[in-house]
Amino acid sequence: MRLKGFIFDLDGTIVETDYDWSRIKNEIGTGGQPILNYINQLSPVERQQKYQLLEQYEKKATDQARLKKGIKSFLEFLRQKKVKIALVTNNSWANTEIILRKFNLSFDRVLTRESGLWKPSGLPIKSIIDYFQLKSQECAVVGDSLFDVQAAREAGVNHIFILTEEAGRFSGYPVKVFPSIPALQDFVRREYFQPS
Numbered sequence: 282m283r284l285k286g287f288i289f290d291l292d293g294t295i296v297e298t299d300y301d302w303s304r305i306k307n308e309i310g311t312g313g314q315p316i317l318n319y320i321n322q323l324s325p326v327e328r329q330q331k332y333q334l335l336e337q338y339e340k341k342a343t344d345q346a347r348l349k350k351g352i353k354s355f356l357e358f359l360r361q362k363k364v365k366i367a368l369v370t371n372n373s374w375a376n377t378e379i380i381l382r383k384f385n386l387s388f389d390r391v392l393t394r395e396s397g398l399w400k401p402s403g404l405p406i407k408s409i410i411d412y413f414q415l416k417s418q419e420c421a422v423v424g425d426s427l428f429d430v431q432a433a434r435e436a437g438v439n440h441i442f443i444l445t446e447e448a449g450r451f452s453g454y455p456v457k458v459f460p461s462i463p464a465l466q467d468f469v470r471r472e473y474f475q476p477s
């Protein structure tokens with residue numbers, strides 16, 4: 282079966298970024314909730330304060346972001362195969378745009394948190410699949426975190442590819458784990474795009 286859509290996460294997937302999420306969550310005081318869920322249920326004044334704090338960390342990480350090895354060639358490969366490619370990130374549009382411009386990347390569709398849809402909900406993934414007029418089974422999600430896994434599953438996506446050097450973190454989840462983008466590309470080519 283050929284895959285027709287690939288939905289990528291940004292941070293840790295397209296680019297390497299340095300986020301100390303436990304420190305950030307601690308400082309914001311999320312009490313174990315996903316950050317965006319927590320912030321968005323606060324009063325307007327508090328919400329603005331917490332967003333400012335989050336944005337300081339995000340800006341710093343964005344400025345230091347490095348393109349992941351092999352990602353350009355993988356995106357080019359998918360384009361050649363006429364696969365739709367999308368980016369879904371919980372990051373802001375401002376930071377996403379900086380990264381897209383800096384590394385000269387383009388996607389058929391980009392969703393940031395300003396859409397009001399964010400992971401771990403499956404809604405942003407589902408929104409992309411509907412936009413492309415594809416079925417969940419025809420799409421793959423590529424990410425690096427449990428949020429990506431939860432969002433993909435909630436959207437009915439079974440092809441979940443995780444980039445990580447800590448495969449153990451994902452044992453027990455219905456995902457395929459890869460140490461690098463070239464390794465993922467080899468697998469995708471072999472498994473889904475063999476000449477018939």
Ligand SMILES: [Mg+2]
Pocket residue numbers: 290291292293294424425426
């Ligand atoms: Mg990520």
